[in-house]
Amino acid sequence: MLPSGIAITGSGSAAPKTVLDNAGLSQVVETSDEWIATRTGIRERKLASPQVSLAAIATEAAQNAIAMAGITTADLDLIILATSTPDDLFGTASKIQAELGATKAVAFDLTAACSGFVFGLVTAAQFIRTGVYKNVLLIGADMLSRWVDWSDRRTCVLFGDGAGAVVIQANESDRLLGFEICSDGTQNSSLNLSYQPRPQELLPGVTVGLGSYQPVTMNGQEVYRFAVKRVPEVIEKALYRSELSIDRIDWLLLHQANQRILDAVSQRLKVPAEKVISNLARYGNTSAASIPIALDEVVRQGQIKPGDVIAASGFGAGLTWGAAIFQWGR
Template identity: 45%
Template structure:
């Protein structure tokens, strides 16, 4: 027995913000953003919150799986932009979808968050502790961006993606997970500083800081190795894989990974052009888009891979 994805769902904010829209408020252009990143537009939240988008994505995944919230036993949300420090986003989802039986918690592995949630849920299911799970990746990254920093803020968007998992005879075949905390500060966002009777700090908000070149070098070096690891564990090579569903960070990263694996870029679907980088939500949103378009066929071998803040990475090989 292993863990199988039974249904997918996603939710994006209603408001579309194009590169031309950003050019009206900062020194940039559609050509500058598009040629460097592959991004043409992204969705930014107005009334939507992280938990709202999670709940919408969760309900759609449950419908796709033919299940109700009451049946779910475990909920894990990968996010770094929850609405509250506590309660967790997962507990918010549990309440709103009526998953009264479910244990619920968040994990923060940044852009690898959905893969970490999948790995954790898989372990629970394989141990026989739970029979099913709902996992999500969700971010409202727009609230932690410095919108005067054109080198960073133009990359990111908001949204949520979800998947329903069950114990089954087909599904997950192999995992590769890892972290390099020594290089973590090349992509960071500070939390609240100490503020107590002994020390006081101003409470100005902190924003995401990124060394783009270092993140790029990490991704193009580590991701192919991670994918090769899950292939080797299952005795397969890249030619056996129908789709490589990767975190949507930058089109140049996707092209480099495809080249290093010796695989056609046609096997690397993208949502980057119309979603931007949504950190933990990128992989499940793209997977749901593919599912809704009928691109995923029973028996397809698929690689999912997330990578980013931490620095962290995670890849899984599964049979659809």
């Protein structure tokens, strides 16, 4: 009988080499470093060239996480790729499985936009807790630069590309202390990357829709209001399930969307600034990748220690949002 608890035992991250700072972006669209930084906290973002695939940076992040966990790719039972921007609409997780040589692992994509990593963590935990799998690789990776309108300064200043990964293993003690995940499709129109059909008549009375996806559209004010209300609520619910109070957490790890949102949520929860993890100044909003990239950075800097309690929360298109309370390491 396998242990029914879980532990997050390794992390890794990767990002494209090309950096576009706010000064450079101001040559592309009418904006400025001051305008972007004061409204979002973002100073620069990493952008993938046309030759760089999502699978490539996701594989690099995964290899780093696997190495930290001290296992091999042959040990993996399951690979979950949380992404909204796959290389292939049929899924990219299997390509990563092949790149890693993880011959024993089953692989699938999971789409929950910027909440994808938290949803993926909860999903992975269920496979381990039921005794089905022992070693799971969870990757959050997105390349929203592919789907941004670079003439729309409301959205193009926000997004960057990257990948982050964690290894989740069966463990005697359960380090996932509690979670809560939510969806509200009535607010779906607030943030979209939507398919736009182009009618083509095959025969009289037989018309199909061909086309592609349109650039990201967002109602920034609605998304901000949604986040500052729902994120503190969902963290408090996850804490309740964990039987912990907010003062018991060591770190607050939010989806890196906007510094104003991070500040508003932490203030509402009364979490001191020194406990709030933030790296969006250097990455922008990397969607499902943002939480694991930020986690990996602070782990590798030695700030997060084994046993530290982390409250993580993702929120975004769908609309979806969720929180997970976990302890780092075994």
